[in-house]
Amino acid sequence: MAGEMSMIGSVILALFLAGYLGQQYLPPPKPKVIGLDLGTTFCSVAVFHPGTGDVEVIADEEGRKSIPSAVSFTLTEVLVGHEGQNLSDTNPQNTIYDAKRFIGKIFDPDLLEKESARYPFKVINNNGSAEFLVTTNQTFSVTPEFIGSRLLLKMRKMAEHQLGVSIQKAVISVPAEFDERQRNYTVRAANLAGLEVLRVINEPTAAAMAYGLHKADVFNVLVVDVGGGTLDVSLLNKQGGMFLTRAMAGNNKLGGQDFSQRLLQYTMDRVRQEYGAPPTLKEDIHRLRQAVEAAKLNLTLQSSALLRVPLLLDLQGPPEEAQGPVKESQQGPAKDPLPVMFQTVITRQLFEELNADLFQKILAPVETVLAEGLLGKEEVDEIVLVGGSTRIPRIRRLISEYFGKEPNTSVDPDLAVVTGVAIQAGIMGGSWPLQVSAIEIPNRHLRKTNFN
Numbered sequence: 025m026a027g028e029m030s031m032i033g034s035v036i037l038a039l040f041l042a043g044y045l046g047q048q049y050l051p052p053p054k055p056k057v058i059g060l061d062l063g064t065t066f067c068s069v070a071v072f073h074p075g076t077g078d079v080e081v082i083a084d085e086e087g088r089k090s091i092p093s094a095v096s097f098t099l100t101e102v103l104v105g106h107e108g109q110n111l112s113d114t115n116p117q118n119t120i121y122d123a124k125r126f127i128g129k130i131f132d133p134d135l136l137e138k139e140s141a142r143y144p145f146k147v148i149n150n151n152g153s154a155e156f157l158v159t160t161n162q163t164f165s166v167t168p169e170f171i172g173s174r175l176l177l178k179m180r181k182m183a184e185h186q187l188g189v190s191i192q193k194a195v196i197s198v199p200a201e202f203d204e205r206q207r208n209y210t211v212r213a214a215n216l217a218g219l220e221v222l223r224v225i226n227e228p229t230a231a232a233m234a235y236g237l238h239k240a241d242v243f244n245v246l247v248v249d250v251g252g253g254t255l256d257v258s259l260l261n262k263q264g265g266m267f268l269t270r271a272m273a274g275n276n277k278l279g280g281q282d283f284s285q286r287l288l289q290y291t292m293d294r295v296r297q298e299y300g301a302p303p304t305l306k307e308d309i310h311r312l313r314q315a316v317e318a319a320k321l322n323l324t325l326q327s328s329a330l331l332r333v334p335l336l337l338d339l340q341g342p343p344e345e346a347q348g349p350v351k352e353s354q355q356g357p358a359k360d361p362l363p364v365m366f367q368t369v370i371t372r373q374l375f376e377e378l379n380a381d382l383f384q385k386i387l388a389p390v391e392t393v394l395a396e397g398l399l400g401k402e403e404v405d406e407i408v409l410v411g412g413s414t415r416i417p418r419i420r421r422l423i424s425e426y427f428g429k430e431p432n433t434s435v436d437p438d439l440a441v442v443t444g445v446a447i448q449a450g451i452m453g454g455s456w457p458l459q460v461s462a463i464e465i466p467n468r469h470l471r472k473t474n475f476n
């Protein structure tokens with residue numbers, strides 16, 4: 025009897041040891057839930073690795089960790105991401121971007137018409153919902169959620185390729201201001217991409233989680249997100265491990281594209297002053313736009329950037345009408361276009377001067393959320409910066425001077441949201457080593473204050 029007992033004891037001990045050793049030496053399970061950031065201008069996908077506790081942002085074949093939110097329709101293909109954006113100048117009427125601005129939204133007809141005037145593609149009104157009209161060899165309309173689904177499908181495939189497993193589940197982020205319908209249509213986009221959505225999380229909450237603030241001893245977190253075309257400021261309040269959005273404000277017509285546009289305008293004016301003719305060829309404007317974008321990025325680290333762009337100028341064309349804003353023209357080259365190598369140096373100081381008024385506008389929604397949240401700026405525990413434009417030294421200085429302290433910037437601002445979404449996905453996947461629950465308290469009555 026005693027012998028039997030000790031044998032059972034040994035078996036139990038052996039099983040226990042096997043389990044323990046297995047846990048130590050078996051490779052950790054592959055993540056099954058992906059985290060998705062379906063952004064207005066860029067999208068990313070990331071996973072939480074339970075073994076190491078690391079978040080991995082998935083890169084594409086070329087090592088890029090985000091893809092442009094652009095989908096281009098050609099006669100034979102639907103091109104997504106970088107390939108889609110590549111056609112934005114040559115196939116502008118069939119290259120859809122900014123679809124997130126339209127997803128799940130019911131528009132007043134006048135407002136929709138005004139919005140669509142800003143785009144080179146056709147936005148139509150289907151009973152209050154926006155759809156995009158695409159013309160290849162036939163004409164058809166696509167919904168914003170269909171555009172979203174193509175982007176999400178591409179990211180799902182990137183993740184499957186990287187992880188070597190099939191993925192059917194996701195956590196996805198949305199702007200804090202999205203209402204229930206916009207959230208539903210975002211979920212629908214994921215469903216169209218073959219993904220079940222386990223949770224929808226607010227972007228500012230995700231960004232705060234990327235900094236571990238769901239576990240840290242903080243109460244008031246201010247998240248400033250300077251996106252490609254929008255500025256969003258949120259005041260979060262942490263209550264017992266849960267985030268509550270206290271106030272939101274922003275500017276849906278201010279972002280990185282506007283800073284680039286100021287630089288583009290400046291370089292076009294320089295070309296006109298130097299050669300007496302502005303660039304008119306679409307390809308030239310495309311190259312100028314790319315050079316300006318590269319210069320803007322360089323100016324974050326360097327104090328000046330050299331712009332060198334080959335152009336074909338139409339010097340015999342009709343005299344240009346006086347100054348005024350430069351418009352992109354559809355005209356082709358005249359008889360004898362002159363090839364020139366346009367060159368100019370842009371200093372960081374010039375870039376800051378060209379954008380001084382735009383940068384200053386960032387503070388207005390910051391002041392609004394503090395006022396609406398009945399909070400003094402000294403009561404903000406952490407400031408989280410999101411969006412590539414928050415790398416711009418002048419913008420960081422503006423915020424740190426306003427609060428008298430440094431914002432949290434150690435996570436790549438382009439990847440802060442997706443990093444937090446992946447942490448949430450790890451929690452949902454049950455692979456989180458620490459039992460934390462970073463649930464959000466929904467706040468249905470909150471409204472966003474908009475500055476334009």
Ligand SMILES: *[C@@H]1O[C@H](CO)[C@@H](O)[C@H](O)[C@H]1NC(C)=O
Pocket residue numbers: 106107110
């Ligand atoms: C972009 O288009 C050009 C020609 O139109 C092509 O050579 C290049 O490979 C394309 N790049 C991508 C990322 O598709």
Ligand SMILES: *[C@@H]1O[C@H](CO)[C@@H](O)[C@H](O)[C@H]1NC(C)=O
Pocket residue numbers: 151152
């Ligand atoms: C248009 O929308 C209204 C309300 O949003 C709805 O009652 C109506 O059925 C819709 N009509 C069509 C044709 O979808």
Ligand SMILES: *[C@@H]1O[C@H](CO)[C@@H](O)[C@H](O)[C@H]1NC(C)=O
Pocket residue numbers: 099100161162
């Ligand atoms: C349009 O082009 C596609 C691919 O070339 C072809 O399969 C399709 O039949 C064409 N449709 C029309 C209406 O010409």
Ligand SMILES: *[C@@H]1O[C@H](CO)[C@@H](O)[C@H](O)[C@H]1NC(C)=O
Pocket residue numbers: 204205208
């Ligand atoms: C959103 O989806 C849920 C669940 O499918 C549904 O109950 C709800 O009515 C939807 N809300 C809106 C505004 O579409």
Ligand SMILES: *[C@@H]1O[C@H](CO)[C@@H](O)[C@H](O)[C@H]1NC(C)=O
Pocket residue numbers: 315318319322328329330331332
């Ligand atoms: C930006 O920096 C890179 C690497 O330092 C350089 O190759 C490129 O020419 C620079 N571009 C501009 C516009 O300054």
Ligand SMILES: CC(=O)N[C@H]1CO[C@H](CO)[C@@H](O)[C@@H]1O
Pocket residue numbers: 235236237240406430431432433
């Ligand atoms: C510079 C700065 O404010 N860093 C903070 C970022 O967030 C962490 C919490 O994870 C703080 O501990 C840091 O002090």
